[in-house]
Amino acid sequence: MAxxxxxxxxxxxxxxxxxRWTAQWRDAAPAADYDVVIVGGGGHGxxxxxxLAKEHGVHRVAVLEKGWIGGGNTGRNTTxxxxxxxxxxxxxxxxxxxxxxxxxSREINYNxxxxxxxVMMLAHTQHDxxxxxxxxxxxxxxxxxxxxxxxxxAQRFCPPLSIASDSRYPVLGAALQRRxxxxxxxxxxxxxxxxxxxxxxxxxxxxxxxxxxRGPDGAVQGVETTRGFIAARKIGVSAAGATSTVMQMAAxxxxxxxxxxxxxxxxxxxxxxxxxxxxxTVHAYISQSDKxxxxxxxxxxxxxxxxxxxxxxxxxxxxxxxxxxxxxxxxLRMMRSWAGTVDVTPDxxxxxxxxxxxxxxxxxxxxxxxxxxxPGSGHVFAWTIARGTPHPIAAPFSLDRFRTGRLIDEAAAAxxxx
Amino acid sequence: MLLxxxxxxxxxxxxxxxxxxxxxxxxxxDPSALSDEAWATHLFFRSNSRGLHAERWRHSHGCGRYFxxxxxxxxxxxxxxxxxxxxxxxxxxxxxxxR
Ligand SMILES: Cc1cc2nc3c(=O)[nH]c(=O)nc-3n(C[C@H](O)[C@H](O)[C@H](O)COP(=O)(O)OP(=O)(O)OC[C@H]3O[C@@H](n4cnc5c(N)ncnc54)[C@H](O)[C@@H]3O)c2cc1C
Ligand SMILES: [Zn+2]
Numbered sequence: 001m002a003x004x005x006x007x008x009x010x011x012x013x014x015x016x017x018x019x020r021w022t023a024q025w026r027d028a029a030p031a032a033d034y035d036v037v038i039v040g041g042g043g044h045g046x047x048x049x050x051x052l053a054k055e056h057g058v059h060r061v062a063v064l065e066k067g068w069i070g071g072g073n074t075g076r077n078t079t080x081x082x083x084x085x086x087x088x089x090x091x092x093x094x095x096x097x098x099x100x101x102x103x104x105s106r107e108i109n110y111n112x113x114x115x116x117x118x119v120m121m122l123a124h125t126q127h128d129x130x131x132x133x134x135x136x137x138x139x140x141x142x143x144x145x146x147x148x149x150x151x152x153x154a155q156r157f158c159p160p161l162s163i164a165s166d167s168r169y170p171v172l173g174a175a176l177q178r179r180x181x182x183x184x185x186x187x188x189x190x191x192x193x194x195x196x197x198x199x200x201x202x203x204x205x206x207x208x209x210x211x212x213x214r215g216p217d218g219a220v221q222g223v224e225t226t227r228g229f230i231a232a233r234k235i236g237v238s239a240a241g242a243t244s245t246v247m248q249m250a251a252x253x254x255x256x257x258x259x260x261x262x263x264x265x266x267x268x269x270x271x272x273x274x275x276x277x278x279x280x281t282v283h284a285y286i287s288q289s290d291k292x293x294x295x296x297x298x299x300x301x302x303x304x305x306x307x308x309x310x311x312x313x314x315x316x317x318x319x320x321x322x323x324x325x326x327x328x329x330x331x332l333r334m335m336r337s338w339a340g341t342v343d344v345t346p347d348x349x350x351x352x353x354x355x356x357x358x359x360x361x362x363x364x365x366x367x368x369x370x371x372x373x374x375p376g377s378g379h380v381f382a383w384t385i386a387r388g389t390p391h392p393i394a395a396p397f398s399l400d401r402f403r404t405g406r407l408i409d410e411a412a413a414a415x416x417x418x
Numbered sequence: 419m420l421l422x423x424x425x426x427x428x429x430x431x432x433x434x435x436x437x438x439x440x441x442x443x444x445x446x447x448d449p450s451a452l453s454d455e456a457w458a459t460h461l462f463f464r465s466n467s468r469g470l471h472a473e474r475w476r477h478s479h480g481c482g483r484y485f486x487x488x489x490x491x492x493x494x495x496x497x498x499x500x501x502x503x504x505x506x507x508x509x510x511x512x513x514x515x516x517r
Contacts, residue, residue, distance in 0.1 A: 244466040253459075253463050255462040258466055302436070304466060304473070304491050305491050306468050307494045311419035311420065311432055312419055313433050346462045402458045404454070
């Protein structure tokens with residue numbers, strides 16, 4: 001339907017005045033029943049639908065999205081991608097995703113603008129230095145690249161960075177993952193939607209799930225939606241900040257709390273930031289988009305909220321930190337700020353897997369840092385739904401770990417955000 | 419930024435306060451008698467309500483005291499604040515108005 005993208009097809013459209021582009025995916029109306037219904041049309045849900053159709057031969061799949069696809073956290077995040085998490089389980093999961101990112105544009109024939117420009121995490125205290133070096137060693141054991149830079153090397157990698165020793169939190173060094181970087185968030189949602197749609201997946205927007213219907217045996221029968229009842233043998237919930245609310249419809253409680261997380265962008269300027277810089281200690285996350293805007297992430301607001309807005313003090317805090325690290329940026333004007341609702345788990349690791357309700361699966365708790373995992377998350381979630389048992393990479397991330405106590409504590413690696 | 423009515427000091431700006439999580443979560447009376455499920459529930463499972471939410475706040479840069487509040491998590495508006503140790507006031511969720 002949408003046709004294959006190639007240099008030739010772009011050239012043909014260009015010479016034709018770009019008048020013959022067609023819709024990239026079918027905006028479907030709901031059918032009466034499906035094999036699998038995915039709740040939530042963010043990157044994770046769309047990716048799961050794509051891999052269900054592509055790798056598991058499940059074609060009667062619908063993605064139900066209450067608004068527009070990618071309109072949740074997928075379209076609101078600062079797009080930092082990296083895989084240098086501490087524990088073996090996390091390294092396996094995030095590096096699985098990073099490897100998929102590396103071939104994604106080709107895989108789905110859609111330019112997701114994956115840009116491995118390097119992610120540099122700054123150390124400002126002796127504690128940071130020790131934690132990062134521990135991470136570097138742990139990552140090496142797992143075959144995940146991560147290297148230590150001295151302040152001078154950090155500045156050489158990112159020239160606008162100030163390494164002045166008299167700043168409040170001087171840069172004492174940095175951990176650099178060269179394979180990390182950024183991607184275009186909207187393109188990830190659109191690309192997966194297009195590729196899934198081509199394989200027969202129905203992408204249904206403006207369709208909010210309002211209930212989960214269960215049979216006498218407790219197993220799921222389908223979902224109540226604002227567009228009527230839709231029957232399904234299996235349901236995969238991928239609803240980020242709204243996950244607790246959706247799971248409540250099947251009487252499943254989740255170890256999640258939803259918080260606002262904000263970001264902002266500056267006016268566009270010529271290329272100044274060659275890489276991504278993160279500082280968990282002073283709460284600053286910064287990169288430059290291809291349009292030229294500096295993209296800045298802040299820390300979460302402190303309270304539970306579904307308002308998709310936060311306090312200015314959180315944003316101001318991030319901007320103060322950025323100005324201290326990059327004094328030249330202090331003259332830039334900020335253009336827009338916004339918030340998403342992030343679903344945070346007690347151990348800052350996601351929950352992927354089966355639930356006590358037969359036929360109900362959940363993929364949530366990605367909190368402040370799940371964009372980087374989008375392809376890997378969708379990939380292992382599709383496997384889990386198709387086979388009814390967790391993918392080996394997903395298995396440690398079970399809902400049950402909060403009962404058994406086998407937590408995967410990434411509070412240090414995930415810190416407060418991204 | 420929230421405007422928070424400390425029951426002891428009156429309305430103050432949010433940066434004076436520290437959020438203390440969901441309110442009315444009682445510590446288990448006999449910890450060693452608890453099952454794994456009950457421990458998990460106590461430690462990790464929260465209501466995460468969309469709508470009215472009872473929560474603790476500490477006026478850390480003011481009187482330093484903890485108190486409770488009921489707040490609508492969709493609008494972020496406070497319905498009331500009340501001292502710790504008192505039960506949650508009986509305020510009804512008004513979906514029509516708040517959503
Ligand atoms: C400001 C900000 C910055 C961030 N920065 C980074 C970063 O730099 N790097 C990183 O890796 N991660 C980052 N994240 C986190 C990342 O955005 C998320 O973890 C990830 O995008 C989650 O993807 P998702 O598909 O699960 O969720 P979403 O994209 O939120 O998709 C969930 C969808 O479910 C829909 N939905 C909800 N309820 C219902 C219902 N009842 N019926 C139907 N549909 C429903 C929603 O409308 C939404 O579209 C950031 C997040 C924010 C908010
Ligand atoms: Zn007070």
